[in-house]
Amino acid sequence: MIINHHPFSTNDKGNLVIGGVDSLTLAEKYGTPLYVYDVGIIRKNARSFIKAFENLDVKAKVAYASKAFSCIAMVQVANQEGLCLDVVSQGELFTALEAGFPSERIHMHGNNKSRHELKMAIDHQIGCIVIDNFYEIQLLEELLQQEGKTMDVLLRVTPGVELNTHQYIMTGNEDSKFGFNIVNGQADQAFQLLHNHKHIRLKGLHCHIGSQIFETEGFKVAVDLLFEQIEKWLDRDGFKPQVLNLGGGYGIRYTEIDNPLEYNVYVDEIVEAVKKNSERLNILMPEIWIEPGRSIVGNAGVSLYTVGSSKEIPGIRNYISVDGGMADNIRPALYEAKYEAVIANKATVKPIEKASIAGKACESGDMLIWDLPLPETEPGDILAVFATGAYGYAMASNYNRLAKPAVVFVEDGTDKLVVKGETAEDIIKNDLSYE
Ligand SMILES: *Cc1c(COP(=O)(O)O)cnc(C)c1O
Numbered sequence: 001m002i003i004n005h006h007p008f009s010t011n012d013k014g015n016l017v018i019g020g021v022d023s024l025t026l027a028e029k030y031g032t033p034l035y036v037y038d039v040g041i042i043r044k045n046a047r048s049f050i051k052a053f054e055n056l057d058v059k060a061k062v063a064y065a066s067k068a069f070s071c072i073a074m075v076q077v078a079n080q081e082g083l084c085l086d087v088v089s090q091g092e093l094f095t096a097l098e099a100g101f102p103s104e105r106i107h108m109h110g111n112n113k114s115r116h117e118l119k120m121a122i123d124h125q126i127g128c129i130v131i132d133n134f135y136e137i138q139l140l141e142e143l144l145q146q147e148g149k150t151m152d153v154l155l156r157v158t159p160g161v162e163l164n165t166h167q168y169i170m171t172g173n174e175d176s177k178f179g180f181n182i183v184n185g186q187a188d189q190a191f192q193l194l195h196n197h198k199h200i201r202l203k204g205l206h207c208h209i210g211s212q213i214f215e216t217e218g219f220k221v222a223v224d225l226l227f228e229q230i231e232k233w234l235d236r237d238g239f240k241p242q243v244l245n246l247g248g249g250y251g252i253r254y255t256e257i258d259n260p261l262e263y264n265v266y267v268d269e270i271v272e273a274v275k276k277n278s279e280r281l282n283i284l285m286p287e288i289w290i291e292p293g294r295s296i297v298g299n300a301g302v303s304l305y306t307v308g309s310s311k312e313i314p315g316i317r318n319y320i321s322v323d324g325g326m327a328d329n330i331r332p333a334l335y336e337a338k339y340e341a342v343i344a345n346k347a348t349v350k351p352i353e354k355a356s357i358a359g360k361a362c363e364s365g366d367m368l369i370w371d372l373p374l375p376e377t378e379p380g381d382i383l384a385v386f387a388t389g390a391y392g393y394a395m396a397s398n399y400n401r402l403a404k405p406a407v408v409f410v411e412d413g414t415d416k417l418v419v420k421g422e423t424a425e426d427i428i429k430n431d432l433s434y435e
Contacts (some may be wrong), residue, residue: 010348051264129154137190404426
């Protein structure tokens with residue numbers, strides 16, 4: 001049976017199964033908290049984006065936004081699936097290179113790339129840098145001049161699309177720390193610096209309108225606005241973009257109230273909008289790039305925890321505490337993100353009560369899920385939280401000196417440890433004595 005729309009089933013013991021392996025076996029073998037990924041789902045997600053472009057016979061690149069979840073094994077899977085890779089820091093770039101990811105398929109983002117990060121990108125001849133600000137243009141010019149090299153870039157612009165999502169993850173609007181504003185003319189200023197540059201090859205434009213988006217209208221509006229600007233540059237400077245990068249943000253199901261579109265629907269509508277505008281301007285259709293992060297890994301990840309203490313506050317609420325929380329999943333505390341969960345060893349038992357799942361950190365805000373319907377629960381039960389594959393491990397911290405959990409990949413009935421869990425020694429490994 002499929003559990004509450006989440007792509008996992010149960011076995012004849014009534015236990016939750018992930019990638020063909022009993023989740024109880026995983027919890028016992030690796031301990032909890034534990035991040036588990038069904039790699040088959042990651043592959044399926046990646047393929048549905050790639051396939052959607054192939055079906056339309058459109059030139060495209062699908063770049064996995066590795067900030068959603070980066071480790072060597074994940075980068076290797078992205079490579080196996082033929083994805084490109086977005087990185088935003090020295091750490092993400094280093095991970096990609098160590099994983100053997102081809103540098104020409106790596107794209108670098110960031111609103112404050114350091115000289116060192118840019119140099120690393122140039123030295124490794126990555127595929128493209130997405131330019132975000134004037135300071136970066138200056139740094140990049142200097143570095144390329146020094147080394148006598150060239151670099152392909154996209155210009156990141158903010159077209160001014162308002163989105164009906166949580167404001168912290170709204171980046172396409174005019175008041176944003178990301179990119180060059182089209183409306184106030186800064187995008188044009190940047191364009192004039194880059195167009196026909198000696199060392200910097202301006203391939204096209206980039207825009208990322210937000211995250212966890214459930215409709216296609218925002219993308220279509222963004223494409224229209226980008227083409228309004230492209231038309232001006234075409235008329236004035238003869239500029240024809242070779243690439244249009246529409247970013248990520250494709251929504252996934254966390255709870256039953258989320259109704260994500262099939263990934264090909266986003267692709268179909270984006271392609272149609274780009275096609276229509278290209279025909280209008282009578283230019284060749286640019287290559288379309290997209291950058292899904294959450295939609296590649298989000299629903300493939302499950303977090304396993306062990307239930308410990310519980311607290312019943314009569315007439316108010318039942319609290320059940322688990323052995324992880326905001327240190328391994330900050331999203332509920334940061335964004336009031338909602339999740340669903342089951343008791344993995346009672347996954348087919350009917351819920352009889354509601355309990356709120358508390359993390360173990362010393363913060364009242366460390367609550368993973370409020371008022372979750374659960375069967376009778378006791379210490380030692382395993383709680384499985386669904387759809388934690390994106391921005392979970394990626395945003396984990398050592399708050400309260402909690403050790404970061406291990407990550408396990410499961411595929412076709414085989415499990416493999418891909419990130420070791422931290423130990424108490426790991427927690428103090430960078431500490432130096434002061435006596
Ligand atoms: C965060 C981000 C993405 C990925 O967003 P998702 O919501 O995870 O798909 C893609 N591109 C850029 C520029 C981003 O900042």
